[in-house]
Amino acid sequence: MPSPSPAPFAGSGNLAEQLVRLTRRMHRAQKRHLEQLDIAFTPAQSRLLRIVDHYHGTPPRMADLAERLEVVPRAVTTLVDALEANGSVRRVPDPANRRVVRIELTDTGRRALRALRSARRAAAEEILAPLTAEQREVFGDLLSALVDGPGGHH
Amino acid sequence: MPSPSPAPFAGSGNLAEQLVRLTRRMHRAQKRHLEQLDIAFTPAQSRLLRIVDHYHGTPPRMADLAERLEVVPRAVTTLVDALEANGSVRRVPDPANRRVVRIELTDTGRRALRALRSARRAAAEEILAPLTAEQREVFGDLLSALVDGPGGHH
DNA sequence: TATTGTTATACTCTATAACTATA
DNA sequence: TATAGTTATAGAGTATAACAATA
Numbered sequence: 001m002p003s004p005s006p007a008p009f010a011g012s013g014n015l016a017e018q019l020v021r022l023t024r025r026m027h028r029a030q031k032r033h034l035e036q037l038d039i040a041f042t043p044a045q046s047r048l049l050r051i052v053d054h055y056h057g058t059p060p061r062m063a064d065l066a067e068r069l070e071v072v073p074r075a076v077t078t079l080v081d082a083l084e085a086n087g088s089v090r091r092v093p094d095p096a097n098r099r100v101v102r103i104e105l106t107d108t109g110r111r112a113l114r115a116l117r118s119a120r121r122a123a124a125e126e127i128l129a130p131l132t133a134e135q136r137e138v139f140g141d142l143l144s145a146l147v148d149g150p151g152g153h154h
Numbered sequence: 155m156p157s158p159s160p161a162p163f164a165g166s167g168n169l170a171e172q173l174v175r176l177t178r179r180m181h182r183a184q185k186r187h188l189e190q191l192d193i194a195f196t197p198a199q200s201r202l203l204r205i206v207d208h209y210h211g212t213p214p215r216m217a218d219l220a221e222r223l224e225v226v227p228r229a230v231t232t233l234v235d236a237l238e239a240n241g242s243v244r245r246v247p248d249p250a251n252r253r254v255v256r257i258e259l260t261d262t263g264r265r266a267l268r269a270l271r272s273a274r275r276a277a278a279e280e281i282l283a284p285l286t287a288e289q290r291e292v293f294g295d296l297l298s299a300l301v302d303g304p305g306g307h308h
Numbered sequence: 309t310a311t312t313g314t315t316a317t318a319c320t321c322t323a324t325a326a327c328t329a330t331a
Numbered sequence: 332t333a334t335a336g337t338t339a340t341a342g343a344g345t346a347t348a349a350c351a352a353t354a
Binding site for chain 1: 168169170171172173174175176177178179180181184197200201204224274277278281282283284285289292293294296297298299300301303304
């Protein structure tokens with residue numbers, strides 16, 4: 001057993017705490033930058049919009065979005081309602097299966113995505129400020145390994 | 155410029171997304187482990203309890219807890235209400251300044267903390283499973299640098 | 309009968325604003 | 332007047348359960 005384990009607060013005892021704090025700061029920073037651009041999307045709406053944008057092939061179904069967001073289908077309805085109300089996306093019935101609804105980006109949505117991206121980048125820059133370029137790269141790689149790792153695909 | 159930067163999704167464009175997903179997974183894992191121990195604390199209640207436990211000197215005031223949690227004072231009232239209702243914590247008026255309320259841990263609260271710690275550790279173990287021991291250490295160090303860095307003390 | 313998305317409902321977390329009781 | 336905590340209210344995010352339409 002080589003583990004010295006010195007600090008009482010060290011190790012993973014903190015993981016949840018640190019993740020919560022970082023996530024909240026990131027959201028606050030994004031909100032601040034979005035306000036400067038005079039647009040208002042909530043973090044969950046931003047995530048959904050981005051997923052729609054990066055989706056390959058035919059536009060995603062509600063169920064696809066639920067899976068990508070890692071939320072229950074009901075949660076997607078609320079988000080799409082709001083995004084459809086402000087004109088960022090469009091619900092398109094699938095002729096091949098009349099139960100499914102596909103979510104398409106509108107031109108308005110595409111414009112919003114550009115603003116969202118710039119706010120996201122500015123916020124990330126703030127959050128990552130304490131790290132050097134090499135540290136950021138390492139951090140990003142580890143984060144990706146965690147997110148895409150076991151448990152990442154349900 | 156040696157950076158190949160191949161993937162369109164690489165870099166920090168993802169930071170918020172990854173943090174949100176990791177945080178949610180961590181919370182779900184903690185909830186699962188807590189249920190096995192037949193106790194139910196919400197993530198925010200757990201955080202508060204832990205802060206009270208690790209507080210140095212006299213027990214923290216509500217305002218101290220708000221600062222540590224990085225939330226507005228109003229949010230602390232709700233959390234302390236719930237923790238006081240289940241007997242984990244006690245509101246103690248400060249005789250030196252009758253406006254301030256200090257929050258003390260009860261024996262029940264100390265028992266709960268032990269269960270919370272074990273659930274937290276088990277959850278962290280799950281989340282960090284994709285990483286080697288060395289990677290976990292690096293990740294923890296970078297996370298700490300970010301959380302304790304600029305902006306970390308308001 | 310199984311699947312897709314919805315309506316109805318509820319809970320957690322947190323914010324802003326106004327108020328109370330101190331100091 | 333300034334400070335500490337509260338009551339009142341609201342909105343974001345998400346869950347469970349029951350249901351309608353369709354397959």
